[in-house]
Amino acid sequence: MKILIASDMEGITGVTNWDQVTPGHPEYARFRKLMTGDVNAAVRGALNAGANEVIVADGHWNGSNILIEELDPRARLNSGSPSPFSMMQGINQNVDGVFFIGYHARQGSQGAVLDHTWSNTCVANVWLNDLIAGEYTLNAALAGHFNIPVLMISGDQTVCAQAFQQLGDLEIAIVKEATGHFSAECLPPDITGKMIQVAAQRALKRVKGKNTPKPFVLKTPINVTVELNSSDMADKAMSMPGVTRDGLKLTFSAEDMPKAYSAFRALVLMSYPR
Ligand SMILES: [Zn+2]
Numbered sequence: 001m002k003i004l005i006a007s008d009m010e011g012i013t014g015v016t017n018w019d020q021v022t023p024g025h026p027e028y029a030r031f032r033k034l035m036t037g038d039v040n041a042a043v044r045g046a047l048n049a050g051a052n053e054v055i056v057a058d059g060h061w062n063g064s065n066i067l068i069e070e071l072d073p074r075a076r077l078n079s080g081s082p083s084p085f086s087m088m089q090g091i092n093q094n095v096d097g098v099f100f101i102g103y104h105a106r107q108g109s110q111g112a113v114l115d116h117t118w119s120n121t122c123v124a125n126v127w128l129n130d131l132i133a134g135e136y137t138l139n140a141a142l143a144g145h146f147n148i149p150v151l152m153i154s155g156d157q158t159v160c161a162q163a164f165q166q167l168g169d170l171e172i173a174i175v176k177e178a179t180g181h182f183s184a185e186c187l188p189p190d191i192t193g194k195m196i197q198v199a200a201q202r203a204l205k206r207v208k209g210k211n212t213p214k215p216f217v218l219k220t221p222i223n224v225t226v227e228l229n230s231s232d233m234a235d236k237a238m239s240m241p242g243v244t245r246d247g248l249k250l251t252f253s254a255e256d257m258p259k260a261y262s263a264f265r266a267l268v269l270m271s272y273p274r
Contacts, residue, residue, distance in 0.1 A: 001207060002053040003046045003151075004095040005039055005075075006088055006139055009060035010104035010114035011155025012038050013175045013192040017182050018114065023061060034189060035060075035102060036067045038154060038175070041193040042101050043072040045200025050208060055095070059087030060102075085258075086265060087135065088142050097151040097207055098143050099200060105158040105178075106134030112158035113178045118264075122271045124248065125227040128260070129218055136163045138261060140216040145257035149212045151203035154196050156184060168213030171206075173199040222260040225251045226267055233271035240267055 009021040012035045020031040043054050054075040058066045063081035071077055078089040085091050091098070105112030107124060117123050117134055126133040128141055136159065140150045152171035153163045156178040163170060175192040176184040187195070206212045227249045228234045238245045240263070243252045250267060254260035 001051045001096045001204070002055070002094060003051045003097055003099060003204075004088070004090045004093075004148075005042050005046075005054060005056045005099045005101055007035065007039050007056060007059055007066065007101045008087065008103050008135065009035050009065055010102065010116075011159055011175070012102040013189050014186045015102075016113055016176075016184050016186070021060060021114070023065075032065050032067055033070065035065055036070045037189050037193060038101050038196055039066060040070070040072045041196035042099050042152075042154070042200045043075045045197035046099070046204055047072075047074055048197070049201040049204030051204055055090040055093065057085075057087060057089040082265075085142065086261070088139050091143055091146055091148065095146070095148050097149055097203065097212060098140075099151055099203065100136055100139065100153040100155075100163065101196065103136055103153055103155040103159045103163070105156065105162055106132065106137075109158050109162070111178045111180065113156050113176065113181065113184050115158070115181060119268050119272075121273070122228055122233050122268055123226060124229050125225075126264070127223075127225040129223050131166070134159070134162060137166055137216075138264065140167050141218050141222075141257050142261050144215045144217040147215050147217070149215045151207065151212055152199050154192075154199070167216050170213050171199040171203045218257060220257075221253045221255050222257060223251065223253050224260050224264055225249055226264065228271050232273060237267045237271040240270060243267070
């Protein structure tokens with residue numbers, strides 16, 4: 001059994017503001033360590049419960065947050081950016097299930113630490129086939145293309161609820177109760193590490209018992225709509241071939257989820273203000 005741990009940073013133990021997850025800020029070093037701790041707890045849980053192989057994708061910012069020198073030596077790490085599958089690097093390597101560790105709610109969520117969707121600078125909303133999407137939706141749909149289920153998620157209570165609602169009854173580890181965009185009641189790492197490990201073990205048991213959530217498979221072709229934050233961003237991104245525009249909303253169609261994911265990433269990159 002092979003598990004992909006797709007990690008992000010905003011939903012890591014203790015994180016409540018951007019300074020803590022921004023390279024260059026003095027606080028960032030502490031939270032890289034905490035991110036590595038949350039990921040290690042998931043690695044332990046997976047391997048204790050029968051996984052033979054764990055690949056980790058470092059999905060925040062430039063993809064070099066996890067401290068490899070502190071990573072469980074039984075795991076392998078996809079680090080750096082850009083990579084072909086970004087936050088899901090490794091998904092095409094015969095994986096049996098995915099864990100989302102350190103995830104955050106979609107843009108515009110109430111009671112959600114650092115809620116955003118892909119880029120808080122550029123992106124207001126994303127829809128996949130008219131379904132409002134967070135990063136967990138985009139990434140689960142990419143896994144769904146390979147017929148791989150998402151087995152668990154860790155983060156605040158709001159991202160766990162959103163994922164549960166969209167993706168099915170996956171295992172959850174709520175490491176903080178968000179009270180706002182920049183506030184939460186946080187559990188310390190000694191506690192969250194145990195919670196994440198136990199949730200990972202439960203997830204693996206369900207793989208063995210063949211009662212995991214179903215892979216999140218979207219109907220193809222996939223219709224992607226991205227609402228950007230301002231007209232100058234929409235002006236830039238609308239020059240992408242195949243895109244139609246309605247105000248701040250850009251829409252395109254893609255034949256499958258890997259193509260939709262690539263085009264979405266390209267569109268967001270194009271929209272950045274310079
Ligand atoms: Zn992030």
